[in-house]
Amino acid sequence: MNHAIITSKDFDSSFLDEVESRSGQNIRSCYVCGKCSAGCPQAPDMKHLPHQIMVMVQDGMRSRVINSPTMWVCAACATCTTCCPKEIDINAVMDTLNEMATSAGSQAGIRVKIFREEFLNSIIKHGRLYELGLALRLNLRKGEPFNDADMGLQMFKKGKIHFKADTAPNKNSWQKLFKRET
Amino acid sequence: MTEFAYYPGCSLRSSAVEYDLSVKAVFGALGYKLHELDGWICCGASPAHQVDAKLSSNLAAFNIMLAAKDGLDIVVPCAACFNRLKTGLEKLTKDDIWRRQVEKDMGFEFKPVKVLSPLEVIAKDENIEKLQSAIKKTPALSVVPYYGCLLVRPPKVMQFDDPEDPVLMNQVLEAAGIAVLPWEYKTECCGGSLSFGNLDSTMRLTRRILNAAKKAGAQGIAVACPLCHQNMDARQPQVNKQFRESFNIPIYYFTELIGAAMGIDPKDFGADKHIIDALKALKV
Numbered sequence: 001m002n003h004a005i006i007t008s009k010d011f012d013s014s015f016l017d018e019v020e021s022r023s024g025q026n027i028r029s030c031y032v033c034g035k036c037s038a039g040c041p042q043a044p045d046m047k048h049l050p051h052q053i054m055v056m057v058q059d060g061m062r063s064r065v066i067n068s069p070t071m072w073v074c075a076a077c078a079t080c081t082t083c084c085p086k087e088i089d090i091n092a093v094m095d096t097l098n099e100m101a102t103s104a105g106s107q108a109g110i111r112v113k114i115f116r117e118e119f120l121n122s123i124i125k126h127g128r129l130y131e132l133g134l135a136l137r138l139n140l141r142k143g144e145p146f147n148d149a150d151m152g153l154q155m156f157k158k159g160k161i162h163f164k165a166d167t168a169p170n171k172n173s174w175q176k177l178f179k180r181e182t
Numbered sequence: 183m184t185e186f187a188y189y190p191g192c193s194l195r196s197s198a199v200e201y202d203l204s205v206k207a208v209f210g211a212l213g214y215k216l217h218e219l220d221g222w223i224c225c226g227a228s229p230a231h232q233v234d235a236k237l238s239s240n241l242a243a244f245n246i247m248l249a250a251k252d253g254l255d256i257v258v259p260c261a262a263c264f265n266r267l268k269t270g271l272e273k274l275t276k277d278d279i280w281r282r283q284v285e286k287d288m289g290f291e292f293k294p295v296k297v298l299s300p301l302e303v304i305a306k307d308e309n310i311e312k313l314q315s316a317i318k319k320t321p322a323l324s325v326v327p328y329y330g331c332l333l334v335r336p337p338k339v340m341q342f343d344d345p346e347d348p349v350l351m352n353q354v355l356e357a358a359g360i361a362v363l364p365w366e367y368k369t370e371c372c373g374g375s376l377s378f379g380n381l382d383s384t385m386r387l388t389r390r391i392l393n394a395a396k397k398a399g400a401q402g403i404a405v406a407c408p409l410c411h412q413n414m415d416a417r418q419p420q421v422n423k424q425f426r427e428s429f430n431i432p433i434y435y436f437t438e439l440i441g442a443a444m445g446i447d448p449k450d451f452g453a454d455k456h457i458i459d460a461l462k463a464l465k466v
Contacts, residue, residue, distance in 0.1 A: 041387055042376075042383060071232075072379070072380075073376075073383065074232075075331075075371050075376055075383070075387075078336045079331070081336040082335050082337055082345050091336060099232075099234065111380070113379075114379075115378040116229040116233055119227070119229040120230065123223070123224040127224060128192050128195075129193075129227075138378055150419065151416050154416065155197065158456075160196055160199060161197075162195065162196045166192075168221060168223045168224075169220075169221050173244075174221075174223045174244060177223075
């Protein structure tokens with residue numbers, strides 16, 4: 001963990017309430033046993049482990065948590081939720097922190113941000129994921145035109161790549177689901 | 183019930199076509215009718231629930247309401263879609279205020295329907311019996327059963343088998359006469375949601391699973407999720423290259439194995455479309 005100097009500016013007393021309210025989880029009840037981090041498959045790739053994120057949320061360290069790369073590396077596998085002895089849905093807390101980090105424009109997970117954006121763009125347009133379109137747009141945006149070309153070629157040879165996007169019928173009925181609440 | 187609504191989800195149309203075809207083949211052989219949900223839309227998978235919880239719930243609710251209109255329980259093969267729809271169903275059942283809003287938007291009342299994995303349907307006692315008597319030629323290969331994350335976690339929502347040591351896939355494969363080996367990686371994450379943003383993580387996680395299967399002496403891995411399949415099958419060459427391994431382990435949707443045991447030609451459910459050769463090991 002970063003041993004930067006911590007000042008009073010790092011603490012925001014409203015942060016814990018906000019995260020608890022949005023996630024619906026009793027984060028105060030976490031007693032930092034570390035089981036979540038012990039079970040987390042992504043722990044080797046995390047700067048802040050799940051239990052450390054929980055402590056930082058409890059302490060109101062808004063900026064540090066929001067800008068943490070942890071949420072962008074989270075596999076959403078819910079192992080943490082499953083083993084928490086206080087029955088906190090830590091995966092739900094990660095989801096909330098992902099939402100907050102995304103709205104705050106965090107730059108801590110650009111590749112994942114691009115993936116999520118393009119996935120959602122695809123389903124906003126078609127109501128269903130256009131896999132080929134997603135793969136091509138991701139490569140374009142990341143400036144990696146040949147990324148996964150090996151795998152793509154294999155799948156193409158096996159007829160597992162559809163060139164035509166599959167659009168869900170009755171667009172009027174589902175398009176409004178994607179309207180942003182302002 | 184002998185009829186179900188069928189929610190294929192986005193990947194069963196193309197990259198996971200073998201799962202689609204083998205589920206349909208096995209369900210047909212067991213006497214069920216599957217009606218594809220008319221007008222289904224994407225469940226949002228991980229991207230939706232990670233950036234917009236409301237959107238994720240609304241996508242699930244939309245699909246559940248379509249099935250509720252016809253009063254049919256929904257069979258959902260993809261583990262991610264299954265997880266999202268089941269999560270949405272729990273919310274529809276418990277959040278009265280939101281449910282009323284959904285009913286208002288859709289224009290009709292919500293009548294409870296079940297969201298089911300094909301695994302739990304096939305694992306029902308009567309189907310296990312049908313399976314046992316329908317076996318024509320069991321492939322002589324041993325597999326390890328890989329359940330992954332989203333079928334069983336979080337346990338409070340999924341209430342599916344045991345979250346740490348599930349057995350339903352073991353039971354259905356054994357009923358089909360397939361040798362199932364023990365191992366400790368039944369529910370270890372493969373990095374399904376990470377492959378387009380954190381590929382290194384996926385490589386590490388997937389390699390661990392392939393290695394564990396190899397150590398267990400398995401000739402194949404049985405799976406129940408399109409993303410798990412893609413990571414372990416389509417990306418197996420990438421894992422081999424990155425870690426200088428020489429894995430050559432076919433990855434089967436559990437329904438492909440059951441279908442083969444029932445005497446269905448594996449090519450009929452696309453077993454020739456795998457990246458790692460899956461036909462050789464199925465020879466009886």
